[in-house]
Amino acid sequence: MAAILELEGVCAHYGRIQALRDVSLRVEEGEVVTIIGANGAGKSTTLMTICGIVRATAGEVRYAGESIRDKRPDQLPALGLCQVPEGRRIFPRLTVQENLDMGAFLRRDADEIEADLGMVFRLFPVLHERRKQHGGTLSGGEQQMLAIARALMGRPRMLLLDEPSLGLSPMISQHIFRIIRNVNEERGMTVLLVEQNANMALKLADRAYVMETGAVVMEDDAAALRENADIRKAYLGQ
Ligand code: ATP
Numbered sequence: 001m002a003a004i005l006e007l008e009g010v011c012a013h014y015g016r017i018q019a020l021r022d023v024s025l026r027v028e029e030g031e032v033v034t035i036i037g038a039n040g041a042g043k044s045t046t047l048m049t050i051c052g053i054v055r056a057t058a059g060e061v062r063y064a065g066e067s068i069r070d071k072r073p074d075q076l077p078a079l080g081l082c083q084v085p086e087g088r089r090i091f092p093r094l095t096v097q098e099n100l101d102m103g104a105f106l107r108r109d110a111d112e113i114e115a116d117l118g119m120v121f122r123l124f125p126v127l128h129e130r131r132k133q134h135g136g137t138l139s140g141g142e143q144q145m146l147a148i149a150r151a152l153m154g155r156p157r158m159l160l161l162d163e164p165s166l167g168l169s170p171m172i173s174q175h176i177f178r179i180i181r182n183v184n185e186e187r188g189m190t191v192l193l194v195e196q197n198a199n200m201a202l203k204l205a206d207r208a209y210v211m212e213t214g215a216v217v218m219e220d221d222a223a224a225l226r227e228n229a230d231i232r233k234a235y236l237g238q
Contacts, residue, residue, distance in 0.1 A: 001185075002028065002065075003026040003027060003028055003029075003062075003141040003204050004024045004027055004028065004029045004030060004063065004064055004157070004158055005025075005026065005027040005050065005061075005063050005158065005188050005190075005192065006025075006027075006061075006063075007024055007025050007026070007046070007050070007059065007060070007061055007062075007064040008024050008034050008051075008060045008061075008062075008181060009022050009023075009024055009058060009059035009060070010022070010023040010024070010031050010049055010056045010058070010059035010060070011023075011056065011057045011058040011059055012045055012049050012055070012057055013057050014054075014107070014164035018214060019042050019045040019054075019214050020042050020046060020049065020056075020214050020215075021040055021046055021082075021214040021215040022058075022059070022082075022215065023042070023046060023211075023214075023215065023216055023217060024057070024059075024216065025046075025188075025209050025216060025219070026100040026194050027158070027190060028190075029190055029200065030184070030187075030188050030190055031190055031191070031205060031206050031207060031208050032181065032190075032193065032205045032206050033191070033192050033205055033206065033208065033209070034179070034195055034204065034205035034207075034208045034209070034222065035047075035168060035192070035194045035195075035208070035209045035210075035211055036196075036198040036201055036202070036208055036209075036210055036211070036235055037194060037210055037211035037212060037235075038196075038212070038235075039164070039169075039196070040093045040213075041195075041211040041214070042072055042211050042213070042215075043162075043194040043195075043211055043212065044086060044163075044184065044194060045053055045214075046194070046211070047083065047134070047160050047162050047192070047194055049061065049122040050068075050081075050118070050126065050160060050192075051062075051073045051076060051081075051083050051160065051202070052068065052069075052070075052072050052073045052075070053073050055069075056069055056123070063076075063079060063081055063158070064079065064080075068081075068235055073231055077105070077106060077154055077156070078106060079157075080155075080156050080157030080158060081157070081158050081160070082154050082156035082158070082159055082160070083140070083149045083151075083159075083160040083161075084148055084151050084159065084160065084161045084162065084164065085147075085162050086162040086163045086166060086194075090134055090136075090138075090143050090146050090147050090149065090150065092133060092134060092135050092136025092137075093135070093136060094134065095131065095132050095133060095134055095135070096127050096130050096131045096132070096135060096137055096138070096146060097131040097132065098198050099135050099146055099150050100117060100127075100131075100146075100149060100150055100153050101119065101153075101157070101197075102150065103149070103150035103151060103152070103153030103154050104153040104154060106154065107154070107155070110179055112155075116152065116153055116155065117153070119152075120149040120152055120153065123152075123179050123182070124145045124146075124149055124179070126142055126145065127142070127146060127149055130142065137193075140167050140168060141168045141169070141172035141176075142232070144164060144168060144172075144176060147178065148161070148164065148179070149209075150179070155187075156189065157189065157190065158189065158190040158191070158192070159179075159180075159189055159191050159192075160192050160193070160194075161180070161191065161193045161194065162192070163192045163194060163195060163196060164177075164180070164195070165177070165195060165197045165200060166196070173197065173200060174200070177200055177204045179201075179224040180193070180204060181204055193205065195209050198231075198236055199236050199237075201222075202222045202223075202225055202226045202236075203222075203226075204222075204224060205222040206221065206232060207219070207220070207222055208220065208221075208222045208225050209219055210225070210231065218231070
């Protein structure tokens with residue numbers, strides 16, 4: 001299978017602090033891959049380097065066979081690569097409906113957009129109930145659903161998700177994770193997910209990378225990592 005996303009020897013710095021050390025990873029088309037690790041391990045920096053928010057100081061980032069190392073974040077949605085950042089960042093003064101319309105701003109296929117709107121409302125009925133409400137008045141969980149739904153409205157080929165479960169109850173997190181799986185299976189959308197909740201991430205994902213202090217220290221099928229004694233002790237609290 002061909003890799004849709006490939007990082008090779010990527011380094012990144014914040015000033016003199018090295019946040020990524022020689023990070024290599026690959027995600028194949030149709031996979032759900034997760035990056036787990038403790039606070040400060042470099043998970044978010046890895047996603048930000050893929051998106052062009054943080055510049056790689058060494059190494060290469062390839063998406064769909066071409067280098068995206070020098071692309072700006074705003075150039076990536078047109079390539080089908082869409083990011084849901086940590087902390088949601090929906091438009092608080094726009095309604096739920098308007099937020100979703102923004103997600104489809106690059107598209108011209110009105111009928112298909114309408115069909116996708118129906119799909120996200122089926123996946124997240126609460127967004128339909130609240131479609132006329134301002135985004136900023138939604139609860140944390142609802143805002144996270146809106147951020148994901150807005151990304152889906154762009155019909156991305158690949159979705160990057162940063163800590164979708166952050167600050168949410170286990171029940172809401174599980175709902176969101178089920179939907180991610182559902183969209184992956186039904187639409188073949190590739191997913192790279194950064195999560196502190198290793199337990200849930202390893203149940204969702206096909207494969208996983210473990211990061212420590214800016215480096216990838218382990219890589220395996222998610223199911224195998226869930227059985228791994230070191231991982232269970234360090235990340236699964238078992
Ligand atoms: P968390 O789960 O806590 O978000 P993480 O694995 O996503 O952690 P990063 O946020 O990527 O980790 O941070 C990696 C390292 O880079 C940490 O040591 C962090 O303190 C540092 N770092 C992150 N952002 C900045 C910044 N803007 N300026 C300086 N250092 C930073």
